[in-house]
Amino acid sequence: MSEQNAIKIEGLGKKYLIGHNLDGGRPKTFREALTKGFKSALTSVRNMAQLRQLVAGDEIEEFWALKDVDLEIKRGDAVGIIGRNGAGKSTLLKVLSRITEPTAGRIEITGRVASLLEVGTGFHPELTGRENIFLNGAILGMSRKEIQRKIDRIIDFAGVEKFIDTPVKRYSSGMYVRLAFSVAAHLDPEILIVDEVLAVGDAAFQRKCHALMRELANSGKTVLFVSHNLRSLRELCRTGVLLEQGQVTGVGPIEQIIDRYQQTAADVQSVARLGAIEAWVKAEGREDGSNVFRLSLTARRRVSLSELCLIVTGKDEERLYILNQQNSFEMPYDLGPVSLQLRIDQTGPALVEGSYMVGVYLKADGKPYEDLAIARLEVPARKGFQTFYPPEVRGVVEPEFAVTVAAALEKQ
Structure with missing residues (x-):
């Protein structure tokens, strides 16, 4: 290794084995529990004999967290x-x-x-x-x-x-x-x-x-x-x-x-995996200043969802605001293979025209997950809105306001 290097990495890889339960739930009878326990014990003994990682589940998936x-x-x-x-x-x-x-x-x-x-x-x-x-x-x-x-x-x-x-x-x-x-x-x-x-x-x-x-x-x-x-x-x-x-x-x-x-x-596919949950987001900016967000969540296994919100970010992933589920359903929510689908209509304040990112924060089975770049929100210029100032001067939001002249100054 060169004396100028503090760290040199060559061909580094890290593999994990992930177990999945194909039936998606607990055994319904004592016989099923006994059979499943016996199969699990047999698999564990086989893995130990082969000096392999012990993984619970009916199906084992190889996942490379780092490769080459x-x-x-x-x-x-x-x-x-x-x-x-x-x-x-x-x-x-x-x-x-x-x-x-x-x-x-x-x-x-x-x-x-x-x-x-x-x-x-x-x-x-x-x-x-x-x-x-x-x-x-x-x-x-x-x-x-x-x-x-x-x-x-x-x-x-x-x-x-x-x-x-x-x-x-x-x-x-x-x-x-x-x-x-x-x-x-x-x-x-x-x-x-x-x-x-x-x-x-x-x-x-x-x-x-x-x-x-x-x-x-x-x-x-x-x-x-x-x-x-x-x-x-x-x-x-x-x-x-x-x-x-x-x-x-x-x-x-x-x-x-x-x-x-x-x-x-910017080339996101509108889908992200957050733990056991797959989140799909679509965002649409409209000329009247409103924004429409669609969110779909599914899970391969049953998980308890206790917190959920969308996060809108600007430059350098600076957080602008969040949109939560507004008590539209009771928390905690048991999420499974059947998707939970939400539509969120944001009516104000209007965002300045430009490009923004939309992410998701959630807490599943007590553990927090977050991805700030799942979907892109393109906000067009507001129809009928006139201003002399370019977007970089106007910040990120344009609130509705009125100006009243309280007193006029006489010319000297």
Whole structure:
């Protein structure tokens, strides 16, 4: 590997085996349950004998989350990894962090790696915040003296002074993330890997994190950052990597890769998979200023749907507003193979003419899923509406309003 590379990846692949129940439900009789249990046990014994992954289900599907990935990351670069949900971004970071073993390929890493991927990873819940700082430092190969020199800065940055000697299992998700990021960033990593987990923190803390990551990158450290916030990626990263269906389809300057990603998002097929649910969206902008959205949801197995809304986004996937189901049906809703179909009519305020994206946020079986680029909304110029101002001056919405002259000024 070149001395200029912090990470070199060759032919990387990660395969998962997914089980599906063909009958789509629980056994109806004791005999069915007994037969199904016996078949499942027999399959498990066969898989163990063949040293294969144990998977429950009547039908086994191979799914490659990453396939034939070749990538070189330069030392001291700040790299943003971009892609739609399911593109393989988080899987790639887990493999690089040695949380998940690759199925195929080779990875060479030069330097100490610190990663912050998911809320709840990296800390022992029964230990206090202070004890977890020392534990993480020891895992990274640091001496106790090194950690003691940095511990005050770590605690101060995280803002958890009052609770540093409290077991972290009692922390809120925001406190947990603040301390976990502070530990990962301050314990002298040569490579820092950060996933979308920073979204849990508040805006002020996110700004502190971005500033610290910029400082690390400027000091020669390597930063890998996954985020759906394109503005953050523009501000922080110099290089972009575009992932599509588990494969690297583009590497280059961050602006160029973001533009390419947005172009691919424009070619969406109006369908996205969110966990076990398949979501289909169609959006239509009309000349009277109204918009019509159609949403269809189906699931291969029965799932409990507890939250649902459409998200309309503008440039850099900036969220403009949401449209929820407005109590049109009772939640939670049991969703299955029979599709749930909704029509949403938005009458105001009118969007300025232009191109927007429509996504879906939902919570299924208690787990949140989101895809911000499922369908494209093309808003035409309003019929009969006259203005001297171009779209880039007018913002994104045009509310109805009236102007009244309260008093006239006399000429002097």
